[in-house]
Ligand SMILES: [Zn+2]
């Protein structure tokens with residue numbers, strides 16, 4: 254059993270024992286996913302000193318510090334802002350509710366998770382990262398929303414299990430894309446009960462497929478998505494012995510989804526080649542036809558650069 258299969262099996266076992274949805278169990282057991290690799294080091298936002306602290310320290314401030322008055326800069330007749338305290342860790346006033354909301358979003362990571370302050374706009378918002386997840390803490394409201402995992406990106410992620418925006422998802426390593434496709438697919442199948450139509454047709458699957466076309470890993474991502482969202486071929490074969498109609502329905506649902514994703518992949522391949530106009534390495538025009546084994550922005554296997562040396566090794570402790 255490979256380490257990855259072991260992790261998936263462990264997630265399935267946890268899910269069976271606790272009744273948790275796959276998405277929760279997977280997040281609890283997963284290490285960070287290999288993110289976009291571009292060799293750049295991302296330091297703190299300009300004008301800021303990076304501050305690192307544990308969630309429990311911020312919760313400690315939230316539980317013990319008194320509310321403070323701040324000038325929100327608007328007419329008080331329009332109503333006050335949320336109740337805030339002055340956080341020494343953030344170096345700014347922050348609503349109690351915003352910190353509690355962040356704690357909720359990081360419930361699975363635990364109180365000890367390390368937060369890094371990436372950017373701060375006093376009385377506006379603060380961006381903090383927790384591993385490869387990033388959050389925008391809103392200071393004028395009791396609210397938090399998740400951001401793409403790429404430092405300084407202000408887009409929202411595709412999904413809880415696909416923590417990157419469309420642009421940065423396309424920069425993830427092939428192995429990371431395959432792993433995300435599998436995790437997202439299991440969660441999709443888990444969340445749809447027995448409704449086969451709900452397992453296909455999702456925009457998130459198209460996002461993963463588009464990124465796979467950019468990385469030349471379309472076949473692997475497609476196979477993982479279909480296996481995880483529906484059933485693998487051997488499971489369907491087994492089912493066919495005692496429920497032939499259901500087995501047929503699953504096969505039909507898989508073929509429908511395969512066709513949809515094939516069309517999305519071909520459209521993305523053509524879009525990239527039309528937009529770039531020529532091979533990113535040799536400058537030659539693209540040949541007629543589609544070769545999904547080669548990332549769409551290169552003309553042939555010979556032009557595909559080797560994977561960057563800065564690629565993060567698989568961090569999972571299995
Ligand atoms: Zn992004």
Ligand SMILES: [Zn+2]
Nearest residue numbers: 532535552556
């Ligand atoms: Zn070329």
